[in-house]
Amino acid sequence: MEFSSEPVVCVKNADIYQENQVVLNNIAFNIDKGEFAYLIGRTGSGKSSLLKTIYADLPLRSGEVEVAGINIMGIKRKQVPHLRRKIGIVFQDFQLFNDRSVTENLIFVMQATGWKESSKMKARLAEVLMRVGLGAVSSKMPHQLSGGEQQRVVIARALINEPSILIADEPTGNLDPKVSDDIFKLFLEINRSGTAVLMATHNHTFLTNYPARVLKCEAGKILDSEKEEFELTGYY
Structure with missing residues (x-):
């Protein structure tokens, strides 16, 4: 490139x-x-x-x-x-879907921005969660996370598309x-x-x-x- x-x-x-x-x-x-x-x-x-x-x-x-x-x-x-x-966007008020798990929140963004292959989506999802120090929360709901953890999920979401x-x-x-x-x-x-x-x-x-x-x-x-x-x- x-x-x-x-x-x-x-x-x-x-x-x-x-x-x-x-x-x-x-x-x-x-x-x-x-x-x-x-x-x-x-x-x-x-x-x-x-x-x-x-x-x-x-x-x-x-x-x-x-x-x-x-x-x-x-x-x-x-x-x-x-x-x-x-562009990765990080908001003050998180703007996570409260009725969806961390994984589902991230997959929603992936699908909305054109991701299609399930295996690539899973690999990228795991990668960004590890990067923000949240490797073990993928199945949790937002209300089960602290404010700091929720913001880390938001940052992971913002990093999805590099x-x-x-x-x-x-x-x-x-x-x-x-x-x-x-x-x-x-x-x-x-x-x-x-x-x-x-x-x-x-x-x-x-x-x-x-x-x-x-x-x-x-x-x-x-x-x-x-x-x-x-x-x-x-x-x-």
Whole structure:
């Protein structure tokens, strides 16, 4: 396969909407392959809307957004599963099916993104659960797992298709500090293996203990720590 040095996310002159309100105006930034970046900002500043636009849950109305080589503008519904094979999404509130086992939750995603061969699905399922430290929970139901274990299942689900980037929206927001730190370190391990990570977070401890590039949503703009200095605190 030919190696590409193109950014995994490229945003140019984009307006980001929350319903009919512009929350981010004329923004531009790239996320490179294998990069780790934080996304911070006060509640309502546009963080989640930006992430949802990147993974095509919200429509892009103006500007350019390209993710893993796919142009988001005007993307058709039938093209979204192809995009989602290249993006892993980790939510704060897990969004697991509570009436299905861990295995069934992961198989649902596999089938939705085009997997067909049962033997390959089983092998990949076992592989991603081992990677997140959950080799023995495949038959359990979500309610039988701790919050940290549920989030590890969500991360396993996000890794199914070997994505170019993990997009995480407050992935430790519902977890206690010790579990949060363990989950964060798992993201770092995944990033070190070559997967880019864009993580929205309110956890200032991460920024202090694990410094990385920071994108801050503020007053309708994106501030980039690689280009300018700004205050990291006070973004709640």
